[in-house]
Amino acid sequence: MSGVRLRELIVEADGGSRGNPGPAGYGAVVLDPVSGEALAEAAEYIGVATNNVAEYKGLLAGLRAARELAPDASVRVRMDSKLVVEQMSGRWKIKHPDMKPLAAEAARIYPPGQVSYEWIPRERNKHADRLANEAMDAGRQGRQWQPSTSRAALDATAARVVGDAAAGAAKARAALTGAAGPADREAVAGPAAALSGGTATGSPGPAATAPAATATVPGPVAPAPVSGSAPVPAATAPAPSAGAAATPATPSVGWAAPADLGAPATFVLLRHGETALTPEKRFSGSGGGDPELSPAGRRQAEAAAAALAARGTVQEIVSSPMLRCRQTALTVAGRLGLDVRIEDGLREADFGAWEGLTFAEVQERYPDDLDAWLASPKAAPTGGESFAAVSRRVAAVRDRLTERHAGRTVLVVTHVTPIKTLVRLALGAPPEALFRMELSAASLSAVAYYRDGNASVRLLNDTSHLR
The missing domain is CATH 3.30.420.10 (Ribonuclease H-like superfamily/Ribonuclease H)
Structure with missing residues (x-):
């Protein structure tokens, strides 16, 4: 060597x-x-x-x-x-x-x-x-x-590669001194041209990137899912003919394949862990008390932190100011060695007079309000906040974060309504879609945002890390 x-x-x-x-x-x-x-x-x-x-x-x-x-x-x-x-x-x-x-x-x-x-x-x-x-x-x-x-096979491969490198060096020296024949000059020119982006005249250029070890060339590769979710298969294409350069695939949004959108800003959306109100399915927004995580909620936060640490993709953490979210975010931050930044716009909807009540109790005490709320995103609980208002502030946070963190992965620790709103807006779905999504405590979802304004929902309500 x-x-x-x-x-x-x-x-x-x-x-x-x-x-x-x-x-x-x-x-x-x-x-x-x-x-x-x-x-x-x-x-x-x-x-x-x-x-x-x-x-x-x-x-x-x-x-x-x-x-x-x-x-x-x-x-x-x-x-x-x-x-x-x-x-x-x-x-x-x-x-x-x-x-x-x-x-x-x-x-x-x-x-x-x-x-x-x-x-x-x-x-x-x-x-x-x-x-x-x-x-x-x-x-x-x-x-x-x-x-x-086998070690023998690895040693033989390494020895052959070293031998090829020595032969290549000899050909290069010969070409520089004029002693190389036409075939040798072509062998020297090919790799050099590939490194500069072109190919030698009359000689097929090698791929500029290392070829895959399999018989297929990877197509667009979806970003790796959050730990515990089902892997997204990469599309594959037939192997190129001998001498053909492998062309890197361009990431796509939906069915289109834009020329170059760059790396997206990816939001990993983590709903906070359970509080005492969660198992009873009581309205718990930003207008009532500020409950802390229950023992079960703390265990869920630890499980989410372990899953996110295993993936190692989160680069920033932002959180709702509500205590249950801050506790969840700090649990993850402690595992990842990151800081937490508070975003007030990520707080839960204010449910006004409904705070602390079950759906059945609201239906009994505020039937007209409930009917209006279910029928229109502009309707609000008595003394509370409409979904339309939540959507405006959540969209404003989204726009700030995507601009600030282009090409990075941000963990967003928040509540049911903000997460469902982000997913709904990414899908271009109507407001009533909020009532058609399940979102469990400490679940993970993910949305990627591209520079042209398109978005791609990558994951929704993953709870595999809680099992």
Whole structure:
């Protein structure tokens, strides 16, 4: 390997914890960016740890394996942990004491500037995810992880790639000195042209990005769902013919495929956990008392925090000013190491005289008000707030947040009416749609907002993390 420089290596890494914290393991793979072949694999069961610690351990293992192969290569790290990617890229501050030494160690493996970081959806990180799960399975059985691909095969692949790199370097030197024949010059020109965005005359250009290891080219990939939700399958297309460049797919909104909408602002919508009023289905808005989370509600908030930490995609947290939401938001923030910003416009509707009553009690005491409220979004409970008024203030918050957080993922901790309103507006549904949605305590929903004003509802009322 001495004297031969591989131009680039790809490291894919992942880690997981069955319990967070719980039995944990990591996996990492070093890939040849041209062929997509695995050059090295690493995995280990690390005992009881959090998801984030396991992910950092996977990163360390991947970088070390890459350095053993080629200490002079540039390395592109791809992970589905937004937390690790943003922290190692220097865009997020590292606050958790368990993360700081791991991040510092990762930064020392290669010289500064030699490693770059890229977030990828979980469905594109399957190799490393599989290795992490194999390591956790092995630990549960009281044994050490063993490579699923034989060490001899990996060594042979690595040796061949190094040999190809040496041959390529020799051809390049020959071309520069005029000693290369026409075929050799063409072989040198192809990759250089691909890196600059073009192809050599008479020579099919290779894909500018690393080809997928499968026989299909990924189509538009939906953003990874919140942990616990059913995965959204990526569309696939037939493999390209030999020599054809793989064209990256453009994200689409609905059925259309705009040229470039950029990364959307994504709202992960978390309804607060239960209060004493929730199981009794009593009206609990912003016009009555301000109940706190019940013991069940606190457990629900912890479960939601664990699910969101496992995904690692949340970058900001905003909350309604109501106590039950602030308690829920702070539970998540403590797990993610983030701050909480209060948005007054996210408060629940004011139900006026109905506060603390059940639907049946309202029907008995305020029948005319109830009929009007069910018939028109402009009608309000006695002394309360109409859905039309709630919609105006929630839309104003939405517009501020989408402008402020374009391309980022924001956890929005709020109530039934604001969440249903955001979903209704995203769908372009009529006001009566508010009465046709179920929204459980501590449930997760998600909406993506694009720069052209379009929105895409990605998730609604997910409670899988509460089971």
